[in-house]
């Protein structure tokens with residue numbers, strides 16, 4: 001099957017430091033890939049290069065075969081490359097329903113219509129309802145973000161991303177900061193993502209990585225040092241050394 005995302009020979013340096021050093025990566029429909037690596041390996045920089053928030057020194061990014069290297073982030077979003085919103089970008093005084101509605105309207109190029117009455121509003125609200133339902137947030141639809149638990153706010157980030165109808169979803173530490181008792185809900189939400197979607201998740205929680213990913217990519221010092229199955233990653237000597245080097249003790253992954 002042809003790739004939804006192709007990253008080709010991407011390079012980025014800050015000062016003299018090569019933070020992304022010739023990284024190539026492809027995602028196909030249905031992929032569930034975890035991007036891991038020691039602190040400072042270049043994971044966030046890589047995501048910023050893919051989304052267009054950072055400009056690479058060299059290399060190209062293709063979405064569904066189309067070269068988007070010269071496009072701004074918003075144009076890449078329109079083509080289905082979605083990065084999950086961060087909690088810090090949610091509006092504390094808005095409700096989950098309003099957030100998801102805003103994303104649906106933005107997707108359809110109808111931003112600014114949400115508080116008025118217009119043809120199609122019922123259809124929009126039905127879609128909003130089904131997304132909130134999928135993420136188990138229906139009961140909280142009308143509460144303000146500041147009134148709901150942190151784990152539920154993180155679920156709302158995923159709901160907002162889903163409303164944008166991604167083809168490729170980049171999830172940046174979806175369970176970070178969530179109490180252990182609530183991470184199961186995040187895992188369930190990840191399980192319910194549309195099968196054909198390609199997902200790249202950055203996370204430090206190896207339990208989550210192993211439950212979620214069918215493929216693991218390891219970055220170390222800006223270079224992909226492993227791209228393969230979760231079963232093989234723990235046994236890989238280069239991966240072990242990369243983590244040993246950064247943490248100074250064996251067995252710590254991400």
Ligand SMILES: Nc1ncnc2c1ncn2[C@@H]1O[C@H](COP(=O)(O)OP(=O)(O)OP(=O)(O)O)[C@@H](O)[C@H]1O
Nearest residue numbers: 014015017019037038039040041042043044045046
């Ligand atoms: N805008 C910038 N200017 C200069 N150096 C930067 C910039 N952004 C990142 N770096 C450096 O690039 C390296 C990689 O950072 P990056 O945040 O991409 O790593 P990471 O793998 O996401 O780390 P972590 O797991 O800690 O979030 C680090 O050494 C960082 O200090």
